[in-house]
Amino acid sequence: MAPSATLSVRRRGARSLWALLFFLAVSYGVAALGAFASADAGMVYESLDRPVWAPPAWLFGPVWTALYATIAIAAWLVWRHPDRDRVRTALVWWSIQLAVNLAWTPLFFAARQYGLALLDILLLLAALSTTVVRFRRLSLPAALLLVPYLLWVAFASALNASIWHLA
Numbered sequence: 565m566a567p568s569a570t571l572s573v574r575r576r577g578a579r580s581l582w583a584l585l586f587f588l589a590v591s592y593g594v595a596a597l598g599a600f601a602s603a604d605a606g607m608v609y610e611s612l613d614r615p616v617w618a619p620p621a622w623l624f625g626p627v628w629t630a631l632y633a634t635i636a637i638a639a640w641l642v643w644r645h646p647d648r649d650r651v652r653t654a655l656v657w658w659s660i661q662l663a664v665n666l667a668w669t670p671l672f673f674a675a676r677q678y679g680l681a682l683l684d685i686l687l688l689l690a691a692l693s694t695t696v697v698r699f700r701r702l703s704l705p706a707a708l709l710l711v712p713y714l715l716w717v718a719f720a721s722a723l724n725a726s727i728w729h730l731a
Contacts, residue, residue, distance in 0.1 A: 584640045591636035594666045595628060602673030609673075613730040618723055631716060634709040635662070641706035642699050654698035661691035678728035685721045692717055 602608070606621045639658050645651050664687050672681035692714055700707035 580640075580644065583643050584636070587636040587639045587643070588633070590662070591632040591639075594662050595632050598666055598669035601670035605669070605673040608676070612727050615723070615726040615730070618726075627716060631713045635713060638699060638703075638706040638709040641703045641709070645702040647702065650698075650702055654695070654702055657691060657695040657698050661688060661695050664688040664691050672724065678724065678731055682721070682724045682728050685717065685724050689714075689717055689721060 599605075605624075609621045609624075635658075639655060642651055642654050642658070664684060668681055668684045668688060671677050671684055692710065696707050696710045696714060699710060
């Protein structure tokens with residue numbers, strides 16, 4: 565391989581690594597903002613009337629930690645696709661679902677507006693479903709990485725609805 569080709573491959577690799585770090589920072593930034601907005605989430609959750617199938621409070625942290633990693637990696641895989649117009653549209657949907665995701669935590673835990681939080685999480689399901697479809701058109705692995713997130717949000721929607729009903 566010619567020296568200029570080797571340098572080009574290295575630059576692309578470094579750029580790709582920086583992009584991955586960017587998507588991880590954005591995803592975990594959303595997680596940190598949500599945690600900051602609801603510092604007493606564990607106590608609030610424990611004090612709620614919950615259905616018998618509600619998971620324990622300690623489970624949410626590890627689940628969301630793993631999910632935010634898959635959310636970031638999925639975006640990175642899509643970002644690597646050469647069709648920049650389709651990538652841009654897909655990443656706009658990715659950004660929308662993250663913004664809607666971010667709104668849920670303060671609505672539910674800080675404001676204790678369970679009905680508004682339910683509306684928000686249903687909007688999240690819609691935005692996330694659109695993101696999965698858009699990602700699927702560019703990268704099957706990226707779309708598959710979002711499936712556990714989609715399933716968790718669907719479960720959380722049912723839990724939110726149950727808590728709102730019991731409140």
